[in-house]
Amino acid sequence: MSINEEFVEKAQEFYDYPLTLLNLIKWGVDTFPEQEVIYAPPDAPKLRLTFAQVWDRVRRLASALEQLGVKPGDPKRLGTRVGVLEWNSHRYLELYYAVPGLGATLHTVNIRYSPEDLVYTINHAGDEILFIKDEFMPLLQAILPKLKTIRKVVVMSDKPEPPQVKLPGIEVYEYEDLIKRSNPYEFGDVDERTVATLFYTSGTTGLPKGVFFTHRQLVLHAMGISISTAAPPYELTIKDVVMPLVPMYHVHAWGGPHAMFLTGQRYIYTGRMDWGYILKTISEEKVTYVFGVPVILYLLLTHPDSSKYDLKGLKYGNGGSAIPEGLYKLARSRGIIVINGYGLSETAPVIAQALFKTQSLNWPEDKKENFLMKGLRQIPLVFLRVVDDQGRDVPRDGKTIGELVVRAPWLTPAYYKDxxxxxxxxxxxxxxxxxxxxxxxxxxxxxxxxxxxxIKSGGEWIVSTRLEDIISTHPAVGEVAVIGVPHPQWGERPVAVVVPRPGKKITEDDIKNYLMKFVEKGEIPKWWVPDKVIISERELPKTSTAKADKKALRELYKNVLSS
Structure with a gap:
């Protein structure tokens, strides 16, 4: 008898343990039952729940979902799609587990989308039930006639007496009422290859694209980041207090809601982002680790109340886009330890972080800081390559540019329906x-x-992020984006869009003269200096994930060099 035949024969005699999200939360509750999840919105009292209480609410929510008609999927088909429009909250965390726990698919809807993209993604996903924060009801009422598949809506609210909502042709329920009148659900196992989550890319090029992930993928992703964030320079332990400032609709909030039950850290969800209130909460709750995109760090550091708070020792996990050098230095001046990370919507997202090797620990501080700001190593189970347009590895010389490609056990297998x-x-x-x-x-x-x-200029490449780094170190610069603009002779030329820091003044010549200092030092070639610097008193346009929207900037300034 072969090993495989023996395995099949005995398959009914042992428990074939599935890698499912339910087993993440159940292990976390068994191991850290008294650890806290805190919901601290700016306009309502703080709510403190233990892991055990969160689990009880997840089970009650699952019972309610089943009564609402949620059906499981399997490895060959998606279960009921359940959409969510909500800020970061304990409710969102509960949905992260209750919906996939039933074998259904959680669609984390991007609340920063335009109404047109909201309609497109909800229809494309085929959502049947929509959980929505009450403040988004006017938006839902405006787009509801265009939504083809929504049959039921569950309203979530921080108010003691939630608003009464009526929608034509739609069954409407209230979240806390469902929790209170439901009994804890007795979960069974689902196949680990069942799709657990579905969401859409930020849509900066064409229509948003759907990506999806199975239970198995998300468990392995959570394990990978739990291991990597326990290593230097993160060194996070059960003693840390974590505040995710990346939205929970965006790429699984970078895996935090899954990894938290493996690492046992206290988590704080802040609802709508109010930067002064968040600074106050960081101080009150003794937060030690925050993660988000660069603009969030900028808003925290430049808020009028920022100087009131001692941020020394706070660790900031940066992702979404590279952190400008000027912002990094501003953070370091306040004692914040910034650590670079990297991933995509398509990669669940984390695949690389600024992780030290043994020899890295002995580097001089300036080399360590450069690595923390820009460097990356793959996290466990990830393999990275840098390749040319023929798929061949480029030399490992620190100079030859290629495209980054990846293999890992948690990458989306496909774009949904594409x-x-x-x-x-x-x-x-x-x-x-x-x-x-x-x-x-x-x-x-x-x-x-x-x-x-x-930027492709005269057959050569200009790296926009390098120019942004240098410009960002000017003491009067708050935000900067460098874009390629059509040029009749060179194809494209760089144009810089600069937003001054609050209370500062700056001119185009100031920026060009500042860049020439780096030309004289041999750090950039002279032909990289932008043909034009636009000083804007308005903040840069942002994508739905708070990155500088270079697509919008290229459209806005496409004729600036030809006029």
């Missing part, structure tokens, strides 16, 4: 990130730019 774009994403059997990078002789990865943001 085989054409899927084929391009996975060409050659590696997921193509669309980011250009170099790698050095030690295997460290340095992201240079997005392929679509690299």
């Amino acid at each position: 085989p054409g774009k899927t084929k391009d994403l996975w060409r050659g059997g590696w997921l193509h990130t669309g980011d250009v990078a170099v790698w050095d002789s030690d295997g460290y990865i340095w992201i240079m730019d997005r392929l679509k943001d690299v």
Whole structure:
């Protein structure tokens, strides 16, 4: 009898343990039952729940979902799609587990989308039930006639007496009422290859694209980041207090709601982002680790109340886009330890972080800081390559630019209902990130730019992020984006859009003269200096994930060099 035949014969005699999200939360509750989840919105009292209480609410919510008609899927088909429009909250955390726990699919709807993109993604996903924060009801009422599949709506509110809502042709329920009148659900196992989550990319190029992930993928992702954030320079332990400032609709809030039950840290969800209130909460709750995109760090550091708070020792996990050098230095001046991370919607998201090797611990401080700001190593179970347009590895010389490609056990297998774009994403059997990078002789990865943001000038590449780094170090610069603009002779030329810091004044010549200092030092070639610097008194336009919207900037300034 072969080993495989024996395995099949005895399959009914042992428990084939599935890697499911339910087993994450159940293990966390068994191990850290008294650890806290805190919901601290700016306009309502704080709510403190233990892990055990969260689990009880998850089970009651699952009973309610079953009564609402939620059906399980399997590895070959999606279960009922349940959409959510909500800020970061304990309710969102409960939905993260109750919906997939039933074998259904959680659609984390991007609340920053335009109404048109909201309609498109909800219809494309085929959501049947929508959980929605009460403040978004006017938006829902406006788009409801265009929603083809929504049959039931559950309203969530922080108010003691939630508003009474009526929607034509729609059954409407209230979240806390469902929790109170439901008994704890007795979960069974679901197949670990069942799709647990579905969401859509930020839609900066064309229509948003759907990505989806199975239970198995998300458990392995949670394990990978739990291991990596326990290592230097993160060194997070059960003693840490974590505040995610990345939205829970965005790429699983970078895995925090899953990893938290493995690491046992206290988590604080802040509802709508109010930066002064968040600074106050960081101080009151003794938060030690915050993670989000660069603009969030900028808003915390430049808020009028920021100087009132001692932020020394706070760790900030940066992702979404590279952190400008000027912002990094501003954070370090306040004693904040910024650590670079990297991922995509397509990668669940985390695949690399600024993790130290043994020899890295002995580096001089300036080299450590450069690595923390820009460097990357793959986290456990991830393999990265930097390749040319033929799929061949470029030299590990720290200079030759190629595209970063990846393999890991938690990458989206396809774009939802889009085989054409899927084929391009996975060409050659590696997921193509669309980011250009170099790698050095030690295997460290340095992201240079997005392929679509690299400026092609006279047959050569100009790395927009390098120019942004330098400009951001000018003491009067608050925000900066460098874009490629059509040029009749060179194809494209760089244009910088600069927003001054509050209370500061700056001119185009100030920026160009500042860049010339770096030209004289040999850090950039003279032809990289932007043809034009636009000083804007308005903040840069942002994508739905709070990145500078370079697509919008390119459209706005497409004729600036030809006029």
